Amino acid sequence: MAQEHILNLSQVFGSEQTEKLRRSQQLEDQVVELYATMRPGLMGFAYHVVGSTGDAEDLVQSAFLKLFDQLKRDAEIQNLRSWLYRVVHNLAIDHVRRKGSRESIQAEWLALRTENVHSAEYDLIQKQQIAGSLKALNERERHCLMLRAEGLSYVEIGDVLGLSQKSVSVYLARGLKKFGVAR
């Protein structure tokens, strides 16, 4: 299922579609349409990094504004999805750096995140377990897992985070192991 999802996105947002976007007179409409399609995944990733819905929303919208500027000036974008995730990732990292030290931010959002769990399936112990499990991962491992969960291929994850495919698989394996052990 996940594989099918990846293929579909590649077809929709491949270089051919990018070219169409560039040529389109309704560039704004197309960017909005693209935003509506890709927003959930990007929001999830951004929220994971910055820990705030409002900030995440702002970062994702900023990324699409940048995309609009790029398409308007006919700039070349090879893979639109990894480009968008990369921009969101960079904006989010900058945002975290501006707000303060990374550790304190992470602790803050992890605490906040567990408080936001409203599902009846999770009791307080489970919330603490999740928070503890995520704390056990380092930043690279968390980001790799989150991007993979959003359906990005290893190549795309490597493109977003500046890693090789092999490194991505190593971080994913370590991340899963730590997460499982921590739970």
Added chain:
Amino acid sequence: MNASRKHLLVPPHLSDADLVAYLDEELPRPEMDAARSHVGSCWSCRSRASEVQAGIENFLRARTALLPDESVLSESRVEQFRQRLARHAIASEAELPSLPERLDHWGSRFRGPLAAILQHRQVALASVVVVCLLVVMFTDSLNTRVSADTVLLRAENYESSHLPEAGKVMRTSVRVARVDRKNSVEQQLGTITFVRDSASPLVYVNAQSVSGGAEDATVKDVRQAAEPLLHVLLSNGNVDSSLVQYLISQQWVPDVSVAEFRRLAGWGSGEAFARRQGGTFELHYPFAANHPSGIAETLLRVNARDYALTSLSIFTAGDDNEYRFTRTSFSLEPRTVELARVFAPGELSKAPPSAARALPELNRPVPLSYSNSHASEAEVSVAEALHRADACLGEEIYLFPMSDGSLLVQGLVDSAARRDVIRQALKSVAGSLRVEVYVPRELKNGSELYKSPDPSVLESPGENSSASATLADLAGASIPLHETLYAHFYKPGTSSDDVNKQVALFSDEIVTLARQTFLHAWAVKRLEREFSPERTSGLPAAAVQKVEQMRRDHSRWISTITHRETDMLSPIAGQDITAGVAQAVAGRENGDTLLRLAQEQNDLVRSLFTTSQRSAETATSLARLLVVLRHLGS
């Protein structure tokens, strides 16, 4: 069974990373096939794969649980983004294009020519390299660092290109001065003249000190004359004797040449450096402390435009003095018969030591022009004295820098009384100054007077433009503006003669004022020529300030006089004309513009208020006159 065979029989288990990549089908195809085969047959790896899969599912559940539920907000967020994007699009349209965009736009203009160049890129590249080489080789445009050796080499080239050709001699005049650096006081010590022959290796040298001492000789090697030259020039009581002795012992010749400068600089042991100061290269060669000569540093100044040597200075360590040798002339002259006798082979030994002194053309200093001389502080002082005596306002009085470094004030005035005034004004000026001011009856044929030091300078405003006959003809009443003026001055009960007299006095005053305006503008222009930036480049700031003060004096006079003229003429001109004039005012520019305007106002005034000119369109001329006066007065 060795290890390799064991390895072939029992394939290794998949690593954690490979197992995750296998589940994600992210392994390369050969490894994928091998992994699939291994997991299919390996219980252990299949079990680990199940654990990994369970871990993935756990992580996805946890992630989903942590994400905020935003499904209800999704549509409103999209609409919000649509509005934000619309605002952004409008703002980006209004913004200036970014730098890359501007560069791209700018570059698009050159795409055509660039394509053509790229087609012939080898030729284009070769052309660029050649041009760059030419620029570097033959100009200093890219040379931000000045090399002392390079400057010296080029100065040497300049000198070798100015050797006297057949039928010519080279005359070099050097003025020697001592500058007290503490008080910035310059004391003239004397002058030296070198005349190099083209037909023989002989050099005629002549040195004259301000105290009256003189030496001259014709020598084969100029160093033979070093001792007497230095004795004469540096025999002043204030001069450091150890320095003189050292220079004499080294047979150093103060001819401001590259060769002698190299010798002088060679005694030093410090690190030479050069720098550019405006239009001059300065080459500094420091000496080691306690050098037996007492020299602290030598300095050579070279014209940055043509690499002609300008001056050479020796700075002493003890008394903090500067001995400055300034080239006042460096020119090729015809080899006359008298000069040929001085340089005649065989005659040298027979000639008495002072034979050449009988040659007036060698001993007599010649006037220099502005183009081949530099202004000195003394020249500024003399100009200032003449300025105070108003000798700069149209009189044929010129100030000549002479080849021996002295100054000559020469000219023609109307009367002996006026000459006395000028002489009296010049008495306060120190230094070597000669005054030759004639009255007309003393001149035989005019050959006593030198030509102006600047041949291109405008002629003295002679009597042709003067207002010698300014008083209007009372009876004839023929000046163009007579009727207007008469109507202006007429009052009931006044006799016609009285009104005409008022008209005449008015005309006389306005013509006199116009003439004065013109003379001040002429003086400004003359100052600009005499003390041009090229001539004053080496002057101290105080001297330059004096020149500027003189210029300001004239400008102030022009402004005052033209305002007086305007005040007088406005009631005559009437409201219509003055209203139109008020708007047509712009600032004055330079001496040329000033002089042109002053000339025009003088001509207009003469055409309107004297009988010496043809009648003109009076209303138009008067309006134009007021415009010009406004320009001059602004």
